[in-house]
Amino acid sequence: MxxxxxxxxxxxxxxxxVAGVRRPVPRGVELRLDVADRVEHLAGQHYVVRLxxxxxxxxxxxYSVASAPGDPLVELFVERLDEGEVSTYLxxxxxxxxxxDVRGPIGGWFAWDGARPALLVGGGxxxxxxxxMVRTARELGRTDLLRIAVSTRTLAELPxxxxxxxxxALVATTREAHGLRTAGRLTAADLVPLCxxxxxxxxxxxxxxxxxxxxxxxxMGIPAADVRVERFGPSG
Amino acid sequence: MPGPTRGFxxxxxxxxxxxxxxxxxxxxxxxxxxxxxTPRIAPETWSITVxxxxxxxxxxxxxxxxxxxxxxxRGDIHCVTxxxxxxxxxxxxxxxxxxxxxxxxxxxxxVVATSxxxxxxxxxxxxxxxxxxxVVWEYDGGPLPVEHGGPVRxxxxxxxxxxxxxxxxxxxxxxxxxxxFWEQNGYHDRGDPWREQRYQGD
Numbered sequence: 001m002x003x004x005x006x007x008x009x010x011x012x013x014x015x016x017x018v019a020g021v022r023r024p025v026p027r028g029v030e031l032r033l034d035v036a037d038r039v040e041h042l043a044g045q046h047y048v049v050r051l052x053x054x055x056x057x058x059x060x061x062x063y064s065v066a067s068a069p070g071d072p073l074v075e076l077f078v079e080r081l082d083e084g085e086v087s088t089y090l091x092x093x094x095x096x097x098x099x100x101d102v103r104g105p106i107g108g109w110f111a112w113d114g115a116r117p118a119l120l121v122g123g124g125x126x127x128x129x130x131x132x133m134v135r136t137a138r139e140l141g142r143t144d145l146l147r148i149a150v151s152t153r154t155l156a157e158l159p160x161x162x163x164x165x166x167x168x169a170l171v172a173t174t175r176e177a178h179g180l181r182t183a184g185r186l187t188a189a190d191l192v193p194l195c196x197x198x199x200x201x202x203x204x205x206x207x208x209x210x211x212x213x214x215x216x217x218x219x220m221g222i223p224a225a226d227v228r229v230e231r232f233g234p235s236g
Numbered sequence: 237m238p239g240p241t242r243g244f245x246x247x248x249x250x251x252x253x254x255x256x257x258x259x260x261x262x263x264x265x266x267x268x269x270x271x272x273x274t275p276r277i278a279p280e281t282w283s284i285t286v287x288x289x290x291x292x293x294x295x296x297x298x299x300x301x302x303x304x305x306x307x308x309x310r311g312d313i314h315c316v317t318x319x320x321x322x323x324x325x326x327x328x329x330x331x332x333x334x335x336x337x338x339x340x341x342x343x344x345x346x347v348v349a350t351s352x353x354x355x356x357x358x359x360x361x362x363x364x365x366x367x368x369x370x371v372v373w374e375y376d377g378g379p380l381p382v383e384h385g386g387p388v389r390x391x392x393x394x395x396x397x398x399x400x401x402x403x404x405x406x407x408x409x410x411x412x413x414x415x416x417f418w419e420q421n422g423y424h425d426r427g428d429p430w431r432e433q434r435y436q437g438d
Binding site: 015051093101109214215218224225229231 | 238239240241242243244245246247251257258260267268269270271272273274275317318353354383417418420421422435436437
């Protein structure tokens with residue numbers, strides 16, 4: 001963390017037109033947004049979505065971008081939280097053609113430049129920014145730079161599961177057996193074969209997952225300064 | 237201001253006046269948002285140094301810091317990710333106490349807080365003086381948990397919480413402002429929640 005942050009792109013408020021809405025997993029929605037006057041992002045960055053009620057009351061939340069910079073649209077994946085004021089709206093109400101106030105890209109730390117080797121470790125919907133990295137690597141023809149391990153309760157709950165498996169991701173399922181694996185969390189034995197010198201590790205998931213995974217990596221001897229962490233708080 | 241979002245009603249109609257704009261009450265939770273692995277720091281290896289534009293640079297060990305006059309904060313904290321937490325209770329030492337001992341020079345106008353991990357954040361000196369900032373090791377009557385910055389963190393509750401550097405070990409006074417970690421990564425230089433200074437340009 002002592003490395004000075006390279007200035008990442010950053011954009012102000014824009015109007016986004018919803019171009020596509022898909023519900024690929026039971027508790028989530030994929031929104032494809034046409035963002036006017038868009039500032040191109042780096043994989044791993046996020047956007048803020050702001051909703052405004054008739055009486056000017058507003059609520060805003062941050063969501064990671066799943067799309068690569070070269071995608072003409074910005075794709076966000078939103079996990080639907082039952083008590084979530086913003087996520088229930090985005091998952092249940094939004095339709096193509098709707099306009100949303102968005103701001104981004106934001107964040108320069110949890111961002112991959114597409115040039116350096118990276119170890120991606122994601123839990124649940126924490127895989128979303130990692131999907132942007134996978135797509136960026138594909139765009140650049142540099143999938144060789146990435147090693148990927150993800151954890152999910154079941155395969156059916158994992159958004160982008162097919163894409164991650166196709167990219168060679170090791171998938172640990174904690175509530176069911178998957179392939180040769182029994183149900184269980186990611187372990188050091190899973191991660192050691194994916195570690196290579198010179199990698200930066202990107203860990204994203206719930207606070208509990210991110211803490212466990214990042215401690216696992218540090219325990220394996222990866223310098224803490226080479227581990228970048230994005231923790232999800234409850235943010236309905 | 238933009239127009240309303242089609243079909244959005246919003247849930248929380250009764251806004252608690254303690255909530256800054258765009259924030260919500262997280263209740264009893266205290267989310268952890270850190271960009272790096274949590275370091276394990278034994279209290280006996282921790283120290284706090286105040287240096288830079290001061291007449292008397294000083295380092296206090298864990299034991300020495302605990303001999304300083306105890307100071308508490310009871311009130312609210314606000315995270316840029318839009319949660320706020322009411323009625324928190326922290327204890328440690330006032331930054332004023334550390335500055336009285338180190339005596340800032342007349343040209344000291346800013347401070348950079350540095351963590352054991354290398355994390356940095358910058359603040360105007362005026363935001364950490366006058367009873368507005370603490371170096372704390374207690375939360376809710378117990379030791380500050382490591383995931384929340386224990387053994388010791390900075391506490392600047394009137395600004396967004398990324399300014400309250402976890403695992404703080406050094407306060408360096410400067411003549412000129414020097415952007416810290418998040419401030420170089422798209423976030424606002426000052427971070428006043430009441431003015432919604434979240435990102436660069438707010």
